[in-house]
Structures are given as structure tokens and as C-alpha cells.
Amino acid sequence: MKAIIYPSKLKGTISAPPSKSYTHRAIILASLSSGKSLIHNPLISEDTNMTIAACRQLGVGIKVRNKLLEIKGVGGLFPNQNRVIKIFCGNSGTTARLITAVATLSKEDVIIDGNSRLRHRPMKQLIEALTKLEINIQSIKEKGFLPVQLRGSTSLGGKITISGKDSSQFISALLLTAPFAQKDIALKVIDLHSSPYIDITIDLMSTFGVKVQKKGDTFFIKAGQKYIGRDYTVEGDYSSASYFLLAETITKSKIKITNLNSHSAQGDKYFLEILRNFNNKSKTRAIDLGNHPDIVPTVSILASFIEGKTIIRNIGHLKHKESNRLKSLVEELNKMDIHSSYTSDSLLITGNTPRGAIINTHSDHRIAMSFAIAGLHASGKTTINHAEVVNKSYPNFWADLQKIGARVELL
Incomplete structure (x- = not known):
């Protein structure tokens, strides 16, 4: 056209x-919550549709109605599917980065891929961070890029350092899944760009019941916290x-x-x-x-x-x-x-x-x-x-x- x-x-x-950044995160947090969530005024676009589809592939029930998403959360425990789960993210970098971390909560093997442009966008920092948390994840083709394959398992937790130079989405991805780790996480970020997107992530985590503390360049997340489903309206x-x-x-x-x-x-x-x-x-x-x-x-x-x-x-x-x-x-x-x-x-x-x-x-x-x-x-x-x-x-x-x-x- x-x-x-x-x-x-x-x-x-x-x-x-509606905000694209808030919509992506609200879909994911509602999916990880205990109970049902109603997301009012979500952005329905190519990118957010990719996140909806990805959560559905992981076993989350999501109904799309007029200006409303009805999401039945899994409480961080995705159902067993006894298959390799394949998730295609199109050209959505947000979906790819956030869902890669979220998929580690599945008990299945998961393959995450995207279109040709997304395959050239960096994933190295996130892959390395998840590996340090004892998640089995690797690039299938070029190292540090999509497609990646991972075996779902519980993150060990502990202290970890990551660079935020290439994308703040790596930090958001780790924050969103941190409450499900075996022990508390201290996430130190060096060379952070796009910090307001981290603020959005922390804001929504708090809305859904999980607290993040920040001291200097380090984020502290206590393990065992739970996301609780709720009604939420996405801002402009x-x-x-x-x-x-x-x-x-x-x-x-x-x-x-x-x-x-x-x-x-x-x-x-x-x-x-x-x-x-x-x-x-x-x-x-x-x-x-x-x-x-x-x-x-x-x-x-x-x-x-x-x-x-x-x-x-x-x-x-x-x-x-x-x-x-x-x-x-x-x-x-x-x-x-x-x-x-x-x-x-x-x-x-x-x-x-x-x-x-x-x-x-x-x-x-x-x-x-x-x-x-x-x-x-x-x-x-x-x-x-x-x-x-x-x-x-x-x-x-x-x-x-x-x-x-x-x-x-x-x-």
C-alpha cells in the first residue's frame, strides 16, 4: 500500500x-497470574497479536473481545503439552525478548523464532543471562540470535550482571520472571539505555502484586512472590x-x-x-x-x-x-x-x-x-x-x- x-x-x-509497551506487559503478567484478568483498552496490533499468540502457545487461555482481553492466568505453571512448542514472533522484538524468558517457565522444549529482520536483532545478552541462571538455552543457527531453543526449567536465581546497551527488553524479561526463581535475584545492570521501559515493567509488576526494589544499578526481586489476576486498563x-x-x-x-x-x-x-x-x-x-x-x-x-x-x-x-x-x-x-x-x-x-x-x-x-x-x-x-x-x-x-x-x- x-x-x-x-x-x-x-x-x-x-x-x-493504547500503549504498546503496557499492552505487551499486561498480557504477559495476566498470563503469569493466579486467577482471571480483564485487560481493558488493549492495543490490538501486529506486535501485540504476536504476544497474545505466544502466550496461547504456552497454554494460556486468552479471549479477545471488543476493547477487552479476558486472560485466564496459569500462576506461573504452564500446562504440560508433551510436544515441542514453536513460537513465531514475526517482527516483534518485544515479544521475542520477553517471551524467551517467560517460556523458561514451561516444562517443554520451546523454539522461538521471528522473521528475517528479527533474526538479525541481538539476543546474546539475554541468552547469556539465562544460561547463568542455569536455563538450557542456545541459538539454533547464528550464535546470539534467533531462532533459539530452550528447555523449560526453574531459574536458580542469585546474583547476575547484564548489559543494557543493546536493549532494555533483556532486563524487563528477567524482571518479569524473577519471582519464579528458586531464590532471590539481584540483577545488576551496566550501561543501561531506555530506562523508562524498565520503569513501565516495574510499574506493572507492582500493579499485579510483585515488588521490585532498586538500589543504584541493581534490582532486587524476592523469590516466591505471586502475580494476582485483576482488572486493568491500558493507558494511551x-x-x-x-x-x-x-x-x-x-x-x-x-x-x-x-x-x-x-x-x-x-x-x-x-x-x-x-x-x-x-x-x-x-x-x-x-x-x-x-x-x-x-x-x-x-x-x-x-x-x-x-x-x-x-x-x-x-x-x-x-x-x-x-x-x-x-x-x-x-x-x-x-x-x-x-x-x-x-x-x-x-x-x-x-x-x-x-x-x-x-x-x-x-x-x-x-x-x-x-x-x-x-x-x-x-x-x-x-x-x-x-x-x-x-x-x-x-x-x-x-x-x-x-x-x-x-x-x-x-x-
């Missing part, structure tokens, strides 16, 4: 879609809302965005602060987005409309996203006459007046959505190829854009 975007003036109200997604906040800013339109929690643990609410403080008069500005990788594309588009140079730092881990997001952003920004370049961990963008272009999404939903917003105020029309990639996190993105007056043709 192609989306053709023309310069537009916007007006209207958008309800932020700040990263998805950032596209409309950006659209309002660059087109000088009036857009009201609802369904956002002002006290959210989501790190991407930082985009609001960026909009308030981005210095329009400074010739050079620098911003550290090491903890906010999902809004890097949105901030990059903002920078492209503002005179002067913007340096976005501490984002080397974006090379391991749905695409090599640093490389993808530079390629597409340059198509729009926005001079940009990247290093191993930064982006340099020189603001100009973007011109319409034919954009390759690189199979990356955030590239598609951020450049669609750029097209709303670029000179000429902008074409987004493979526009359907937004289904990964925001299936209603194009409809919501049209709803507030954007001139968008879907072909």
Missing part, C-alpha cells in the same frame, strides 16, 4: 491509541501521540489529544518537554535521547523544520530496531533536502524546508509515521511506500490522520 500526503491544515481531536501511548503533537507544531494547527496519563511512567512523554524547550533561535542544539529511542524519528522531523543544526546523541542502539534506524533516517531525510548524517551513536540534522519525496519505510513503522507527518508541511507531495507497516503499532494511524483533515490518499 502507498500513502500520498499533501500539505494540510489540521483540526480536530485524537484519542491516543505517548510515542503514538508524538506524531500528532509534531503535526500540530509544524503545521501550526489545533489538535486536541486525549487518553494520555500525565503521571505516566512512559519516557516518551518527554516529547512534550522537547516541544516546549526546543530553541528556535539557537544555531546549534544538542539533545540526549538515549532513554527515548522511539521518539528519535519524531524529533528528527521536528529538527528538519527548524533552522540550525541539531545533534541527537546517545542513540547507537537504534541500529538494532525494526530497521537500522540511524541509517534509515539519514537516507530518507536527505531525500527531502534535509542534510543529515550519522555516527555510531548520534544524528546530525541541519534544518531546512523539506520537500516532498518518495519515502522508503525500510519496513519500519516509525519511519512511515514520522515522514508522513513531515509530508503535511513539505513542499509538494510525499509518498510513503509500504504504508501498511504502521499496523505494527498503530493500525488506525492513516484513518486518524484523515479524521483531522490531512489530505492523504491510500493506494
Whole structure:
């Protein structure tokens, strides 16, 4: 599918879609809980459907109703199935990382795989950490990558050290399953990026009845704690809302965005602060987005409309996203006459007046959505190829854009 975007003036109200990060974790925690959970307002997208399917493969009963998930938890004891369980994660890195740890609670052999892009995203740190916890896990093909095969068993627990440089999802995966270890876990994290996602994990663990203590760079989880099923409502997604906040800013339109929690643990609410403080008069500005990788594309588009140079730092881990997001952003920004370049961990963008272009999404939903917003105020029309990639996190993105007056043709 192609989306053709023309310069537009916007007006209207958008309800932020449910948080992808919270939905993934709520599905998993409800699955690991004792008793039934009702998850209200979940995000139903390609990625979260992968997590639903994975939990079902492990033996969890999940019913999908209109804006509701009914999940019958297994209390951390997945049923015996007497078969090799095969779980396909598509292109969902969150599913792959979190479910790899969760699957260790099964008594079966489990194979976890994904599409070609996911097979190139790192798993080494998680595999090594689980091995230290005496879990039998190994890569089937290339070491440190999917597919992996594991034999379910109870984690030993104890002290463990892991790097958070490649992905915070490794830490979330270990935290989610820590209460089921034989003894208490002390998880020391070095070089942590994207720490707000850890905050989301800990927030939801607490909601479902498990406490995590943090002292310095170490997380402490007492063994024997239990998750308890409950009713839970998923809050709106700040990263998805950032596209409309950006659209309002660059087109000088009036857009009201609802369904956002002002006290959210989501790190991407930082985009609001960026909009308030981005210095329009400074010739050079620098911003550290090491903890906010999902809004890097949105901030990059903002920078492209503002005179002067913007340096976005501490984002080397974006090379391991749905695409090599640093490389993808530079390629597409340059198509729009926005001079940009990247290093191993930064982006340099020189603001100009973007011109319409034919954009390759690189199979990356955030590239598609951020450049669609750029097209709303670029000179000429902008074409987004493979526009359907937004289904990964925001299936209603194009409809919501049209709803507030954007001139968008879907072909």
C-alpha cells in the first residue's frame, strides 16, 4: 500500500491509541497470574497479536473481545503439552525478548523464532543471562540470535550482571520472571539505555502484586512472590501521540489529544518537554535521547523544520530496531533536502524546508509515521511506500490522520 500526503491544515481531536509497551506487559503478567484478568483498552496490533499468540502457545487461555482481553492466568505453571512448542514472533522484538524468558517457565522444549529482520536483532545478552541462571538455552543457527531453543526449567536465581546497551527488553524479561526463581535475584545492570521501559515493567509488576526494589544499578526481586489476576486498563501511548503533537507544531494547527496519563511512567512523554524547550533561535542544539529511542524519528522531523543544526546523541542502539534506524533516517531525510548524517551513536540534522519525496519505510513503522507527518508541511507531495507497516503499532494511524483533515490518499 502507498500513502500520498499533501500539505494540510489540521483540526480536530485524537484519542491516543493504547500503549504498546503496557499492552505487551499486561498480557504477559495476566498470563503469569493466579486467577482471571480483564485487560481493558488493549492495543490490538501486529506486535501485540504476536504476544497474545505466544502466550496461547504456552497454554494460556486468552479471549479477545471488543476493547477487552479476558486472560485466564496459569500462576506461573504452564500446562504440560508433551510436544515441542514453536513460537513465531514475526517482527516483534518485544515479544521475542520477553517471551524467551517467560517460556523458561514451561516444562517443554520451546523454539522461538521471528522473521528475517528479527533474526538479525541481538539476543546474546539475554541468552547469556539465562544460561547463568542455569536455563538450557542456545541459538539454533547464528550464535546470539534467533531462532533459539530452550528447555523449560526453574531459574536458580542469585546474583547476575547484564548489559543494557543493546536493549532494555533483556532486563524487563528477567524482571518479569524473577519471582519464579528458586531464590532471590539481584540483577545488576551496566550501561543501561531506555530506562523508562524498565520503569513501565516495574510499574506493572507492582500493579499485579510483585515488588521490585532498586538500589543504584541493581534490582532486587524476592523469590516466591505471586502475580494476582485483576482488572486493568491500558493507558494511551505517548510515542503514538508524538506524531500528532509534531503535526500540530509544524503545521501550526489545533489538535486536541486525549487518553494520555500525565503521571505516566512512559519516557516518551518527554516529547512534550522537547516541544516546549526546543530553541528556535539557537544555531546549534544538542539533545540526549538515549532513554527515548522511539521518539528519535519524531524529533528528527521536528529538527528538519527548524533552522540550525541539531545533534541527537546517545542513540547507537537504534541500529538494532525494526530497521537500522540511524541509517534509515539519514537516507530518507536527505531525500527531502534535509542534510543529515550519522555516527555510531548520534544524528546530525541541519534544518531546512523539506520537500516532498518518495519515502522508503525500510519496513519500519516509525519511519512511515514520522515522514508522513513531515509530508503535511513539505513542499509538494510525499509518498510513503509500504504504508501498511504502521499496523505494527498503530493500525488506525492513516484513518486518524484523515479524521483531522490531512489530505492523504491510500493506494
